[in-house]
Each structure stands twice: as C-alpha cells, then as structure tokens.
Amino acid sequence: MKLDNIYQEEKKSNFAKVSEIIITMASRPSGFIGLSILIFHVVLAFISPYIAPYDFKAINPTLMLQAPSAEYWFGTDDLGRDVFTRTILGGRTALTITFFGSLIALLWGGLLGIFCGLVGGKTDDVVMRIVDAFLSIPWILAMLLIVSLLGTSTEVLIPALGFFYGKGIVRVARAATHDVIAKDFIVSARARGHSNFSIIWNEIIPNVRDSILVEGAMRWSWMLLGFSSLSFLGFGVSPPTPDWGLMISNARGLMSFAYWSVIAPIVGLSSLIIGINLTADAFAKALGIDRSTKAPV
Amino acid sequence: MTEIIQKVKNLSIGFKSKKGEEILILRNITTNVKKGETVGIVGESGSGKSTLALAMMGYVKHGLYTIGGECEFNSSNLLKMKNRDLEKIRGRKIAMIPQNAGQALTPNLKIGYQIDEALQLHSDLKEEEREQKISELLNKVRLPSPETIALRYPHELSGGQQQRVAVAMALAGTPDLLLLDEPTTGLDVTTQAHVLELLNFIAKDTGTSMVYVSHDLGAIAQVSDRIIVMYSGEIVLEGPSRDILKKPIHPYTYGLLKSIPKLSLAGLPQSMPGSQPQPGTMHRGCSFFDRCNFSEEKCKNNSPQLEYLEELNTSVRCFNYKSLMNDNQVNQTVNKIKTSLQDKEILNLSEVSISYARQKLLDQVLNRISDDNPTVKDININIKKGETIALVGESGSGKSTILKSIAGLLRTKGGIIKFDQDRNLSSDLKERDPNDLRIIQLIFQNPDESLNPNHTVEEIIAQPLKLYFGLKGEELKKNIIDLLQKVRLGEFYMSRYPRQLSGGEKQRVAVARAFAAKPDIILCDEVTSALDVSVQAAVLNLLQQLKEDFGTTYIFVSHDLAVVRAISDRVAVLYQGRLCEVGPSKDVYQFPSHPYTEVLLGAVLEPDPDIKPKLVAEDIVEEKPPQKGCSFQGRCSRILGDICKNEVPPWQITNSGNSIRCHIPLKELQKDQIN
Numbered sequence: 001m002k003l004d005n006i007y008q009e010e011k012k013s014n015f016a017k018v019s020e021i022i023i024t025m026a027s028r029p030s031g032f033i034g035l036s037i038l039i040f041h042v043v044l045a046f047i048s049p050y051i052a053p054y055d056f057k058a059i060n061p062t063l064m065l066q067a068p069s070a071e072y073w074f075g076t077d078d079l080g081r082d083v084f085t086r087t088i089l090g091g092r093t094a095l096t097i098t099f100f101g102s103l104i105a106l107l108w109g110g111l112l113g114i115f116c117g118l119v120g121g122k123t124d125d126v127v128m129r130i131v132d133a134f135l136s137i138p139w140i141l142a143m144l145l146i147v148s149l150l151g152t153s154t155e156v157l158i159p160a161l162g163f164f165y166g167k168g169i170v171r172v173a174r175a176a177t178h179d180v181i182a183k184d185f186i187v188s189a190r191a192r193g194h195s196n197f198s199i200i201w202n203e204i205i206p207n208v209r210d211s212i213l214v215e216g217a218m219r220w221s222w223m224l225l226g227f228s229s230l231s232f233l234g235f236g237v238s239p240p241t242p243d244w245g246l247m248i249s250n251a252r253g254l255m256s257f258a259y260w261s262v263i264a265p266i267v268g269l270s271s272l273i274i275g276i277n278l279t280a281d282a283f284a285k286a287l288g289i290d291r292s293t294k295a296p297v
Numbered sequence: 298m299t300e301i302i303q304k305v306k307n308l309s310i311g312f313k314s315k316k317g318e319e320i321l322i323l324r325n326i327t328t329n330v331k332k333g334e335t336v337g338i339v340g341e342s343g344s345g346k347s348t349l350a351l352a353m354m355g356y357v358k359h360g361l362y363t364i365g366g367e368c369e370f371n372s373s374n375l376l377k378m379k380n381r382d383l384e385k386i387r388g389r390k391i392a393m394i395p396q397n398a399g400q401a402l403t404p405n406l407k408i409g410y411q412i413d414e415a416l417q418l419h420s421d422l423k424e425e426e427r428e429q430k431i432s433e434l435l436n437k438v439r440l441p442s443p444e445t446i447a448l449r450y451p452h453e454l455s456g457g458q459q460q461r462v463a464v465a466m467a468l469a470g471t472p473d474l475l476l477l478d479e480p481t482t483g484l485d486v487t488t489q490a491h492v493l494e495l496l497n498f499i500a501k502d503t504g505t506s507m508v509y510v511s512h513d514l515g516a517i518a519q520v521s522d523r524i525i526v527m528y529s530g531e532i533v534l535e536g537p538s539r540d541i542l543k544k545p546i547h548p549y550t551y552g553l554l555k556s557i558p559k560l561s562l563a564g565l566p567q568s569m570p571g572s573q574p575q576p577g578t579m580h581r582g583c584s585f586f587d588r589c590n591f592s593e594e595k596c597k598n599n600s601p602q603l604e605y606l607e608e609l610n611t612s613v614r615c616f617n618y619k620s621l622m623n624d625n626q627v628n629q630t631v632n633k634i635k636t637s638l639q640d641k642e643i644l645n646l647s648e649v650s651i652s653y654a655r656q657k658l659l660d661q662v663l664n665r666i667s668d669d670n671p672t673v674k675d676i677n678i679n680i681k682k683g684e685t686i687a688l689v690g691e692s693g694s695g696k697s698t699i700l701k702s703i704a705g706l707l708r709t710k711g712g713i714i715k716f717d718q719d720r721n722l723s724s725d726l727k728e729r730d731p732n733d734l735r736i737i738q739l740i741f742q743n744p745d746e747s748l749n750p751n752h753t754v755e756e757i758i759a760q761p762l763k764l765y766f767g768l769k770g771e772e773l774k775k776n777i778i779d780l781l782q783k784v785r786l787g788e789f790y791m792s793r794y795p796r797q798l799s800g801g802e803k804q805r806v807a808v809a810r811a812f813a814a815k816p817d818i819i820l821c822d823e824v825t826s827a828l829d830v831s832v833q834a835a836v837l838n839l840l841q842q843l844k845e846d847f848g849t850t851y852i853f854v855s856h857d858l859a860v861v862r863a864i865s866d867r868v869a870v871l872y873q874g875r876l877c878e879v880g881p882s883k884d885v886y887q888f889p890s891h892p893y894t895e896v897l898l899g900a901v902l903e904p905d906p907d908i909k910p911k912l913v914a915e916d917i918v919e920e921k922p923p924q925k926g927c928s929f930q931g932r933c934s935r936i937l938g939d940i941c942k943n944e945v946p947p948w949q950i951t952n953s954g955n956s957i958r959c960h961i962p963l964k965e966l967q968k969d970q971i972n
C-alpha cells in the first residue's frame with residue numbers, strides 16, 4: 001500500500017514546486033550545509049569584482065610573499081599580488097565556466113540520451129558505440145589536444161568541457177528513457193499517432209527530467225575538479241586571470257615557506273566541490289531519486 | 298475444542314503521517330487460527346490484509362509500528378520478541394509464501410540446492426536425510442520427476458511450477474502455520490486452479506494451519522474453512538466459509554459477492570458505488586457508511602462493534618445485519634445487457650499472422666518477415682459494428698499481440714486487417730492515415746502505467762482532443778468536463794495527478810481519454826484485472842453504458858471467463874496464437890466446446906464452496922506453438938493420435954452458430970463433455 005499519497009494535494013505552480021524542493025533539501029543537515037556553501041560561493045562570485053580590495057593583476061615586487069596581515073588578509077603571492085583578491089575572483093571564473101559547461105553537457109547529453117532511448121534498435125547501438133568510444137579516450141588527453149589546437153579561451157573551454165562531461169549524462173538519460181518507454185502511456189501516445197517530438201516533449205521529458213538534472217548537478221562538481229586540474233597543468237584559463245587551479249600550481253613550490261598562497265585556493269576549490277556534491281545529493285533525495293542505482297561513474 | 302495456535306488480540310498497527318498524526322492501518326483486530334484450519338482473509342487493496350498476515354509472523358513493515366495489542370503464537374507475543382528468537386520461529390514454525398514466489402527464488406541456483414538450503418536452515422536433518430527429503434518434498438507438491446526438477450534453474454520452470462517449489466520450500470521446516478499472501482494472483486486460471494488444489498491437499502495431508510490472504514473470493518472459497526472479511530483496517534465479518542459466501546450478513550460482503558461476475562449468469566453484476574476510504578480519512582461512524590445500501594441515520598455517527606452471533610458462529614460489525622439474514626438473492630441478480638449489434642461489418646481480420654522473430658538481413662532488405670511458425674497465425678474474425686467481441690486464452694496466447702497489430706503498434710506478417718470494408722489497416726503506425734489512428738483507441742490493463750504520472754487529468758484528456766480536433770481554450774475545457782461527466786467524475790478532478798486517484802478513478806480517466814478521440818473501435822486489454830472486484834463491476838457497467846450511448850465496438854481481451862461472459866456478445870478462444878473456438882458467448886459457455894475451452898471453463902473459480910474447479914488438462918506451459926497439426930495437441934486430454942499431430946483441424950459449426958476447430962466430430966465432443 002502506498003502510504004505517502006494520503007493527503008491529496010492540488011496542482012501547484014512551478015514556483016511553489018521549486019520552493020518546496022529547496023525547503024526539503026535544506027531540512028536535512030547535509031543539504032543545508034551544501035546549499036549554504038553553494039549559495040555563499042555564488043553570491044561571492046557575483047559581488048567579488050565590487051568587493052575585491054586590490055587589482056588582481058597589480059604586480060608589486062616589493063610586496064612579494066607577504067604573510068597574511070590586516071592589509072593583505074590572505075597575504076600576497078610571488079608576484080606581490082593580493083591572494084584574497086585573487087581567491088574570491090578565482091571562484092568566479094571556475095563557477096561560470098563549469099556552470100555553462102554543465103548546461104551544455106545537460107543539453108546535448110540529455111537530448112541524445114532520450115533520443116537513443118526512444119528510437120532504440122540500430123541507431124541506438126551505433127550512437128552508444130560512438131559515445132563509448134569517446135568515453136574510452138582519457139578525457140584529459142583529449143582536452144589537452146583541443147586546447148592546444150584551439151587555445152584556452154572561455155569560448156573553447158566551455159563547449160569542450162560540456163562535451164566531455166555530457167557522455168555520462170547520455171547514459172543516464174538513455175537508461176531513464178528506457179524505463180519509461182515501455183510504459184503504456186507512451187505506447188498509448190504512439191498508438192494515437194503523436195509525433196516523436198511531441199512524445200519526447202510531453203511524455204518523456206517530464207518523467208526523466210529529475211534524474212537528468214541530478215546527474216547534471218553531480219557532473220558539475222566533477223567538471224569543477226576537471227577544470228581546475230586543467231588549469232593546474234597550465235591548460236585552463238591563461239594567466240593573469242585569477243583561477244584556483246593556476247594559483248595552486250603557481251604556489252605549490254612555495255608551500256614550505258608561504259603556505260598562505262596555496263591554502264586559500266585549495267579551501268575555495270574543495271569547499272565548492274563539497275558544496276555542490278552535498279547539494280546534488282540533497283536534490284536527488286528531495287526528488288526521491290536513488291542515485292545508488294543509477295549513474296555509472 | 299481444537300487447539301488455538303495463533304491468537305491476535307486487539308491488534309492496532311499504524312504509522313505517523315507527515316503532519317505527525319497517528320494513522321491506523323489495522324484497527325483493533327482480534328481473531329485466532331486453530332490447529333489444522335485454513336483461514337481466508339479477504340479484502341480489497343488497502344484493507345490491511347497483508348499487514349495482518351505479516352503481523353502473524355511477528356513482522357511489521359518498515360515505516361509502520363505496533364500501536365497496541367499482540368500476536369500470540371505458542372503463548373508468546375511475536376511482536377515483542379527479539380529478532381534472534383523470531384528467526385527460530387520463522388521458516389520453522391511459521392512459514393510464508395509471498396505473491397511472487399517465483400521471483401523470490403534465486404535465479405542462478407538450482408532448485409534442489411535452494412530447497413537443501415532451506416532444509417539446513419529450518420530443520421535438523423543430516424546430509425543423507427536431506428537428499429531423501431528433497432525428493433519427498435518435490436513429490437508432495439506434485440512436481441513431475443523430482444530428480445530432474447531438482448537439477449533445474451528457476452527460469453526453466455513455469456510460473457505454476459515455481460509456485461510449487463515455493464510451497465515445497467515453505468514445507469521444509471514442517472511449519473505449524475503457513476501464511477500465503479496472494480499466492481495465486483498473477484498465475485493463469487488453469488495454473489491457479491491446480492495450485493489451489495495442491496494447497497487443499499497439503500492442508501489435509503500435513504494438518505498444517507494456513508492463513509490465505511487474497512482479494513479474490515473465488516480463490517478463498519476453494520481453500521478456506523473460515524473467512525475473515527476486512528474493510529479499511531477492521532474485521533467486518535468473520536465466520537464459517539460456507540455461511541459467509543452463501544448468506545453474507547454484512548452489507549459490504551453482500552455487495553462484494555453481488556459485484557462478482559458469475560459464469561452461470563450472463564449480464565453485468567451490480568456495482569458498488571464509491572471506494573474504500575484511505576487510512577486516516579475515516580470519520581466517526583461506520584467506515585462503510587458512504588457505500589452502504591442498508592445504512593441508517595444511526596450509522597453515520599456511531600461505529601458498530603464486532604458482534605458475535607452464537608447461533609451462526611459468526612462475528613459481524615453492522616447495526617443492520619438482521620435485514621440481510623433472510624436474503625437469498627446474493628447469487629442471482631444481474632443487469633441484462635442490451636446488445637447494440639448492427640449488421641454492418643466494421644473490422645475484418647483475414648488470415649492474419651504476426652511474428653516476433655528477428656528479421657534477418659535479407660528479409661530486412663526485402664522488407665518482409667519470414668517465420669514459418671509465427672506467434673499468431675490464421676486469425677479470421679469478422680467484427681460487426683456495435684459488437685463486443687472477447688479474446689480469451691491463457692497468458693502468452695497472443696491476445697495482446699493481436700490488439701497491438703490492430704492498433705498498428707506491431708506489423709502483421711501476413712493477412713489483411715480491413716476497417717469498414719474498404720480501408721486497409723494492415724500497415725503499421727507510420728504508414729497509417731491520422732484518421733485511421735483516431736478510429737481505433739486502446740485502454741490498458743494497468744492505469745498506473747497508462748497515465749503519465751506527470752500530467753494532470755486535464756492534460757491527459759486534452760491530448761487526443763488537441764491532436765485530432767485541434768481544440769483550444771474554453772472549448773477544450775468544456776469537452777474535457779463533458780468527458781469527465783460521462784465517466785462519472787466531477788470537474789474538480791481536472792487538476793489532479795494520477796497518484797491522487799484511486800485505481801477505479803484512474804481507469805475512468807483512461808476510458809475518458811479513449812472516448813475523447815470519438816473512436817469507432819476500442820481495444821480493451823485486461824482493463825479490469827488490476828482493479829478490485831467492487832470497482833471492476835462499476836467500470837464494466839460504465840463501459841457498457843458508454844457503448845450503448847456511442848455505438849462503439851469493443852474488442853475485449855481478458856483471461857477472466859466470467860467477466861467475458863458478463864460483457865461480450867461473442868467470444869474467440871485462443872491457444873498459442875491460434876483460434877480454437879469462436880461463437881456467440883451464450884453458446885461458447887455451453888457444450889459442446891473445444892477441449893481447450895473446456896479446460897478454461899473448468900478452471901474458473903466461483904465464489905461458492907460447492908462449485909469446485911474441474912482440472913482437465915495438465916498445467917504445463919508450452920513455449921512455442923507446434924509446427925504442424927492442432928495447436929492444443931501438447932496438452933489435450935482427448936488427443937486422437939497422429940491426425941492431431943499432423944493435420945490442422947477443420948472448423949466445425951454447431952447448430953447455434955458456434956465454430957469449433959477440432960478433429961473430434963461435434964457429436965462425440967458433446968457426448969463426453971456432458972458426462
């Protein structure tokens with residue numbers, strides 16, 4: 001017997017639905033912590049250009065590697081730039097690039113996955129083979145290739161990241177579509193003669209949306225790590241743009257005597273990854289999706 | 298007095314709602330099970346019958362908790378017992394057989410091994426003795442050649458055989474009490490009859506007490522000595538099986554029995570209005586008040602107590618039971634159906650065959666299907682406008698396959714499907730004209746699956762209206778409200794989601810959606826088999842009413858011969874995708890009939906302890922239709938020999954217009970059947 005639909009609700013507006021989901025997420029300690037961290041980072045990313053105390057690229061040889069002080073809260077780096085300024089601005093770069101990257105991943109991965117799940121048969125086989133072939137290339141090598149050919153501008157990074165992180169979403173979207181496709185309401189829509197587009201839009205998307213969104217949120221945190229690794233290797237955004245990966249890689253040699261220049265970006269990066277991860281988990285739970293059964297990593 | 302082995306005292310089980318209220322699933326249940334007795338617990342879904350059965354083995358489902366009362370087994374309260382002690386009882390003293398016993402078997406372990414495991418766990422037998430015991434158990438559940446069965450894997454057995462293995466495993470610990478939760482639901486009629494007969498045998502042979510939980514009064518009637526009828530978490534009637542079924546003195550049981558279609562009566566049974574209240578929505582007064590035909594003012598605000606009537610050995614929870622004490626009508630009245638049959642042919646299937654075989658490359662290129670032994674073959678049926686024709690047969694007989702081809706969801710391999718004498722429907726969906734899609738609509742078995750959970754009722758019904766008639770705005774809304782009214786649902790249902798509807802309401806929405814297309818033909822695939830009986834009658838009545846109003850033709854697929862009898866003008870019996878018998882329903886249900894029809898008719902379970910099923914053929918399952926000869930040769934108890942194996946039998950037509958496909962001459966068919 002179903003115990004959870006005893007109280008009958010009426011149809012809710014989208015706004016009411018979204019706020020209900022957020023409230024459910026925040027009612028769990030882990031969800032609350034995740035959401036708070038994420039919101040903190042997002043807000044900081046928005047306001048950082050206005051609150052940054054110094055110019056992020058102002059080099060000042062006289063101020064090299066200063067320890068944290070009242071003036072330079074997180075100290076300065078090897079070129080005498082303010083670490084605090086660079087840390088709060090670095091989050092901005094990482095968040096923007098990976099957010100749009102994830103959107104692209106969601107879009108192409110979701111749509112292709114749904115399409116494959118719907119048409120099935122040969123087309124599905126062929127497309128999935130190709131996707132698998134791409135999956136088997138170490139993504140970091142492929143990224144390096146792309147970046148060295150096309151440069152490291154944002155216009156290159158966003159679609160490239162979006163492409164590589166979308167493969168996993170294809171699988172999830174396809175699996176979710178397979179689950180609904182056998183249901184009689186799809187058979188019924190087919191028998192009525194609805195077009196494939198109408199079936200995808202009206203019948204499938206509302207039923208697979210949640211799992212795809214959750215998967216997208218998870219991919220976001222992985223993409224963040226991936227993006228920072230690229231920067232760390234020197235293939236992400238180019239200096240002097242403030243970026244956590246770059247900052248860590250620049251300062252790692254100085255760690256023994258100027259720990260501050262590396263601690264701040266590390267804390268920034270890891271807290272954001274943890275924040276997104278916890279949020280995505282809480283999101284999945286609020287939507288009633290059991291992630292353990294889905295999403296092959 | 299016989300010894301009581303399980304005593305349930307004032308048991309209440311419930312859960313906390315999101316708002317923190319305590320909601321009761323079981324309310325103050327007191328009953329007991331005696332040694333050697335079979336107790337049937339019957340009730341519709343959500344009445345708490347499974348919760349009660351599980352509590353009898355000391356198990357309370359996750360999320361529920363015991364509010365009060367006890368379940369005493371061997372004078373200790375199971376609900377208070379530690380898990381370690383319970384483990385010693387479960388499987389040994391009390392065993393359980395769940396609904397999908399076949400799925401509960403481990404797929405990659407041999408049957409013998411699994412029974413051996415059960416024996417190790419639940420008995421003290423030594424290794425040599427166990428081997429002996431395994432074949433003894435398999436013998437007891439009457440599986441053919443136990444030695445070979447023990448070496449098989451579960452998937453190599455049929456559903457009925459798997460169920461037998463489950464019974465064998467449950468008997469491994471020689472339990473005193475066997476709990477069975479819907480053990481035959483989902484099995485074919487013939488298989489079900491065999492399994493029930495086996496359970497009866499085991500009850501007699503071993504003296505084990507059984508608690509048999511089911512929504513199906515027909516099955517309960519065959520096995521129980523005593524029946525408990527549950528309604529929204531309470532016992533409303535309890536007494537000797539025969540009295541309860543023949544002279545039910547509680548209005549709910551009375552209505553329930555009246556709403557079951559019977560083989561002996563053509564016509565629709567009377568339906569019971571409304572549906573069971575959800576737990577937590579109960580008001581003061583009798584919980585059956587909203588649906589009761591015998592209610593009085595008093596029932597509205599006072600809850601009747603369970604009253605024990607010494608002279609009948611029956612307990613009843615009703616103020617008014619006396620008014621039912623002299624009623625003998627329970628097995629009689631039905632609403633005669635009006636036939637709206639016209640003389641015009643609307644759909645013609647000729648020589649239709651359908652194959653699921655994978656196409657080879659060459660065939661794909663040539664765009665043909667080659668399969669010399671297709672799933673469905675030689676289907677010739679002529680359907681008249683306004684007719685209700687039923688396709689019956691066991692699972693896998695190709696009923697749904699034929700519907701899918703008519704709807705265009707599956708390409709036919711050969712033959713012609715013609716609509717209205719001139720429109721060819723042999724092509725599949727993509728090649729059909731949109732109007733040809735509109736004229737044929739489908740209603741499915743399980744409304745949970747056929748309604749998109751993310752659409753409101755309004756959106757669901759709007760789909761065909763928008764697609765076929767391009768309706769918008771106010772006009773669309775007006776049409777939706779109209780349709781809802783036709784299926785007896787109020788306007789306020791428009792904003793509901795399927796999960797906020799009961800099973801019967803969902804099926805009504807599905808019916809409304811089908812009628813929204815203004816179709817000529819509606820294909821109904823087991824449309825009532827997922828519904829409770831009291832709701833089933835209402836949906837059948839609704840379908841009949843709509844048909845009379847709109848002159849629609851129904852092709853009605855069902856495995857339930859009594860339901861088919863109630864609603865159809867004509868019946869086609871299928872075995873392994875081949876027709877066995879086609880004729881007016883009143884004649885198909887009389888002799889002479891095809892040997893397979895006889896098997897099906899014999900297996901029907903009536904809610905009457907005096908009508909026992911006749912088990913004519915074995916309940917084996919065949920994987921593929923035979924290459925040549927009669928499709929039923931593998932199971933026919935009257936097989937004539939080589940002729941049946943080699944030659945497709947001819948159609949023979951009886952005086953009343955019934956066509957039977959068998960090598961046995963009509964006269965002889967009849968002779969043996971009447972005896």
Ligand SMILES: Nc1ncnc2c1ncn2[C@@H]1O[C@H](COP(=O)(O)OP(=O)(O)OP(=O)(O)O)[C@@H](O)[C@H]1O
Binds near residue numbers: 695697920
């Ligand atoms: N998609 C499929 N691929 C291959 N074989 C199939 C497929 N669907 C059904 N079959 C087979 O075709 C035969 C007829 O199946 P069908 O679903 O038409 O039976 P049915 O009479 O509707 O049974 P039920 O009462 O269980 O619904 C069965 O042997 C079944 O195993």
Ligand code: SF4
Binds near residue numbers: 584601616618
């Ligand atoms: S108590 Fe009243 S309402 Fe309840 S079943 Fe009896 S007659 Fe009907």
Ligand code: SF4
Binds near residue numbers: 891934935946958
């Ligand atoms: S033709 Fe032969 S095998 Fe077939 S039903 Fe008749 S007697 Fe049985």
Ligand SMILES: [Mg+2]
Binds near residue numbers: 696698822
């Ligand atoms: Mg079917």
